[in-house]
Amino acid sequence: MPETAELAERFEATLAADQRIEPRDWMPEGYRTTLIRQIAQHAHSEVIGMQPEGNWISRAPSLKRKAILVAKVQDEAGHGLYLYSAAETLGVSRAELTDLLHDGQQKYSSIFNYPTLTWADVGAIGWLVDGAAITNQIPLCRCSYGPYARAMVRVCKEESFHQRQGYEILYTLSHGSSRQKAMAQDALDRWYWPSLMMFGPPDAESTHSARSMAWRIKRLSNDELRQRFVDMIVPQAEALGLTLPDPQLTWNAERGHYDHGPIDWEEFTRVLRGHGPCNAARMEHKRRAHAEGAWVRDAAVAYAAKRSVEAVSVA
Numbered sequence: 001m002p003e004t005a006e007l008a009e010r011f012e013a014t015l016a017a018d019q020r021i022e023p024r025d026w027m028p029e030g031y032r033t034t035l036i037r038q039i040a041q042h043a044h045s046e047v048i049g050m051q052p053e054g055n056w057i058s059r060a061p062s063l064k065r066k067a068i069l070v071a072k073v074q075d076e077a078g079h080g081l082y083l084y085s086a087a088e089t090l091g092v093s094r095a096e097l098t099d100l101l102h103d104g105q106q107k108y109s110s111i112f113n114y115p116t117l118t119w120a121d122v123g124a125i126g127w128l129v130d131g132a133a134i135t136n137q138i139p140l141c142r143c144s145y146g147p148y149a150r151a152m153v154r155v156c157k158e159e160s161f162h163q164r165q166g167y168e169i170l171y172t173l174s175h176g177s178s179r180q181k182a183m184a185q186d187a188l189d190r191w192y193w194p195s196l197m198m199f200g201p202p203d204a205e206s207t208h209s210a211r212s213m214a215w216r217i218k219r220l221s222n223d224e225l226r227q228r229f230v231d232m233i234v235p236q237a238e239a240l241g242l243t244l245p246d247p248q249l250t251w252n253a254e255r256g257h258y259d260h261g262p263i264d265w266e267e268f269t270r271v272l273r274g275h276g277p278c279n280a281a282r283m284e285h286k287r288r289a290h291a292e293g294a295w296v297r298d299a300a301v302a303y304a305a306k307r308s309v310e311a312v313s314v315a
């Protein structure tokens, strides 16, 4: 068995060669716990993220819109499952991670603590929230940890469809009646700033970035990703005929990027501390759904036990 120093050297060499760390490879404890924290938070976000959009399934304006929304929300559940499976390769179970979320020891994305007040919010979530998620996740397809990187490839493909459907909802509304256009603008006004906050605190205040970038878990910093996102959505908003609610948004020819106005980081901190508009409702719903699903989990365990006894008696 090689010494720890030799294993650590191999780990660093794998990162330096831009190759993947796999579950059975040696890894520093900090690398493992950082991945568990990030992947679990990501998984919880996918699962909690079903609530704001699920709120509109029964009120979607047509059968076609309803079918698309049901498929999208189911995709989010699937993403949660891939991600819990990726976390399990690091030696922690999905049940443990669920308990940590329910106890308030792990987080989910700040964005899901805002309400979906109108149908246009479903469009704004698809365009902005899924758009921000893709911007963040495309570099994660090159994350140094194999199971996470591979999960991201499929998730990104599905998120691209989600973003298109959200954009198309907003396009239809913004090219409809004046009331529909006003509804689309109102949704954009409410979701724009929280979607910029999704990328996390500014680089100077990001506690984990430097370490995560050195380990090639994160490939781009929070501010770099936020900038990419702003640059992407400015022309898209123009095509929609909607106005991004930032009077300071201007093209900076020197930098070759858009400059945006200041983000209200106090609001972000408030939401992270549990005081956003929907934090309590989201967690209450999540805990209740989990408790109500206990009989399904018990039945699945009993069935698996029965099947394994049958398999032994046949053998």
Ligand code: BYC
Pocket: 037, 038, 041, 042, 043, 045, 046, 047, 049, 050, 076, 107, 108, 109, 110, 111, 129, 130, 133, 136, 197, 198, 199, 200, 201, 205, 206, 207, 208, 209, 212, 218, 222, 272
């Ligand atoms: N919300 O050092 P930092 C989706 C926390 S949704 C809550 O920069 P890191 C979907 C952070 O955890 C997207 N907390 O952290 C779309 C840390 O707290 P602790 C889900 C946040 O990890 C549509 C502290 O602030 N995507 O997919 O280096 C429908 C300091 O931050 C947030 C992911 O999760 C936030 N927005 O960078 C349904 C992507 N931002 O743990 C679903 C994977 C920061 O020290 N995650 N914090 O107490 C990441 O890429 C990174 O974790 C982040 C943060 C960029 C989010």
